[in-house]
Amino acid sequence: MHLLLPTAFTLSPLVGWWIGAPGLTLVLAAIAIPAAEWFWGGYASTAPSYRWGVWLPRVIMLSVLIMTGSLAINAAHYEWDALVWLALSSGYVCGGIGIVLAHELGHRRALLDRSLARTLLTWVAFGHYVLEHNRGHHRHAATLHDPASARQNESVWRFMPRYFLGIYRDSLKLSREQPGKINETLTLTTLTFLLFALVMLAAGLKGLMFCVIQACLAKTLVATIDYVEHWGLQRRQIDGKHERMNASHIWDCANRVSDALLFNLPRHASHHLEPSLNCDQLYPMPESPQMPTGYAGMVLLAWIPSLYVKIMTPRLPAPHNNTH
Numbered sequence: 001m002h003l004l005l006p007t008a009f010t011l012s013p014l015v016g017w018w019i020g021a022p023g024l025t026l027v028l029a030a031i032a033i034p035a036a037e038w039f040w041g042g043y044a045s046t047a048p049s050y051r052w053g054v055w056l057p058r059v060i061m062l063s064v065l066i067m068t069g070s071l072a073i074n075a076a077h078y079e080w081d082a083l084v085w086l087a088l089s090s091g092y093v094c095g096g097i098g099i100v101l102a103h104e105l106g107h108r109r110a111l112l113d114r115s116l117a118r119t120l121l122t123w124v125a126f127g128h129y130v131l132e133h134n135r136g137h138h139r140h141a142a143t144l145h146d147p148a149s150a151r152q153n154e155s156v157w158r159f160m161p162r163y164f165l166g167i168y169r170d171s172l173k174l175s176r177e178q179p180g181k182i183n184e185t186l187t188l189t190t191l192t193f194l195l196f197a198l199v200m201l202a203a204g205l206k207g208l209m210f211c212v213i214q215a216c217l218a219k220t221l222v223a224t225i226d227y228v229e230h231w232g233l234q235r236r237q238i239d240g241k242h243e244r245m246n247a248s249h250i251w252d253c254a255n256r257v258s259d260a261l262l263f264n265l266p267r268h269a270s271h272h273l274e275p276s277l278n279c280d281q282l283y284p285m286p287e288s289p290q291m292p293t294g295y296a297g298m299v300l301l302a303w304i305p306s307l308y309v310k311i312m313t314p315r316l317p318a319p320h321n322n323t324h
Contacts (some may be wrong), residue, residue: 003034003056005046005256005257005260005261006060006097006261006263007060009025009028009029009033009093009096009097009261010013010060010063010064010067010093010097011063011067012024012025012028012085012089012093013025013067013068013089013093014067014070014071014101016084016085016086017071019195021087022082022085022086022090022303023085023089023106025089025090025092025093026073026085026089026092027277029092029096029296030300031294033257033261033294034293034300036257037257037258037293037294037295037296037297038293038294038297039254040235040256040257041252041255041256041257041258041293041294041303042255042256043254043255043256048312050259050260050263050264050279050280051280052263052279052280053280054188056088057066057101057104057263057279058105058112058113058116060097060101061101061102061105061116061120061132062116062322063092063174064093064097064098064101064111064120065098065116065120065123067090067093068090068093068094068098068123068214069123070209070221071087071090071210072090072199072207072211072214073199073202073203073207073300074203075087075199075203075204075206075207075209075210076202076203076204076206076207078206080206081170081207081250083206083210084213086210087209087210087211087213087214087217088213088214090210091124091213091214091215091216091217091218091221092213092217092218092221094120094123094124094214094215094217094218095124095218095219095220095221095222096261096262096296097261097262098120098123098124098287099120099121099124099129099217099218099221099222099224100128100262100265101116101117101120101263102116102117102118102120102121102129103130103265104117104132104263104265104278104279105117105134106118106130106133106134107120107134107275107276108147108230108278111250114130117130118130118188121188122188122195122264123195123215124214124215124218124219125189125192125215125217126185126215126219126222127185127188127189127191127192128167128168128171128172128185128188129171129222130157130166131171131174131175131184131185132148132167132168132170132171132174133148133268135174135187136170136171136174137149138272138275141230141249141250141272142230142233142234142235142245142247142250142251143234143235143291144234144248146163146230147162147167147169147170148161148163148167148226148230149168149230149233149234150163150226150227150228150230150231150232151231151232151263151310152232152313152316154228154231155308156223156224156302156303156305156308157305159223159227160220160223160227163226163227164219164223168185171184171185172185172186188231195211196208196211196212197252199211212311214303220278221299224298224299224302224303225265225295225298225299227302228291228295228298228299228301228302229250229251229268229283230249230250230251231251231312232312232313232316233248233250233251233289233316233317234249236250245272245273246273247269247273247285248287248288248289248290248291248317249272250268250269250272250273250285250288251256251268251288251289251290251291252266252267252268252269252284252286252288252289252290252291253267253268253284253290253291253294253295253298254266254284254286254290255291255292255293255294255295257294258294258295258296261294261295261296261317262295263279264279264280264282265279265295266291266294266295267282267283267284267285269284269288270283270284270285273285288316289315289316289317292311292312292315293295
């Protein structure tokens with residue numbers, strides 16, 4: 001399952017194109033995968049259960065780049081309705097698989113891994129994310145200083161403007177703090193414009209629209225995931241300093257389907273507490289507040305704010321839970 005799920009989902013836009021069902025990926029993402037998470041996802045074990053090795057994330061990442069790039073440069077041949085469905089499907093793969101792997105590879109030290117991470121993120125106009133995430137979010141998570149930590153009174157739709165503006169602002173600040181080096185944020189932003197321009201040269205206006213739609217959905221997905229990972233959790237200030245990050249400040253998700261699809265990303269608490277661990281080494285933390293289902297289901301839940309608050313508020317640890 002740990003090899004089949006991410007591979008099948010990565011290739012699903014291409015399969016949908018071949019069989020004349022350009023929305024296939026969205027059906028999988030909105031119906032099939034959330035249902036699988038709900039009915040078969042739970043497990044009790046706290047031991048690492050998936051082994052991907054060093055190369056599989058790289059291979060899947062290259063597959064995402066090649067597949068989505070191929071769909072983009074062929075956009076001139078699509079009818080407009082098919083183009084929108086394929087761009088949304090491609091965006092879901094870039095956000096649901098590509099950015100997940102960019103997050104994983106962006107934490108590694110190998111130049112190849114870091115280059116692949118930045119390439120994927122640049123492709124969806126989010127190149128600055130890796131810099132802010134590694135040097136900003138991991139330092140400030142679960143505080144008011146972190147644009148990627150959602151407050152309890154924020155819906156995901158109120159959170160997103162603050163999130164996107166804050167990520168870019170903090171990334172620019174971090175880039176300027178690197179004396180003698182190129183401004184990484186501005187460089188990656190420029191590369192995004194160049195990539196989109198090249199696709200437009202190859203596939204015209206349809207190619208550009210494909211890139212824009214794909215990037216918008218991919219970034220909406222990663223913003224939603226960041227929203228649910230820290231929603232409503234905040235570190236206390238003690239003597240003017242924030243308390244040390246612990247398991248109570250990160251939502252965790254014990255779901256085998258979500259683990260297999262997303263390379264153990266749902267084991268998010270162990271990632272924050274030990275960021276040097278590769279995805280193979282992450283482990284569930286039952287002492288963290290727990291999501292009720294896997295990440296695909298949580299995305300859908302977050303997009304319905306009233307239902308999200310009703311389900312998630314009782315799961316907040318004290319003193320965050322205002323129902324206690």
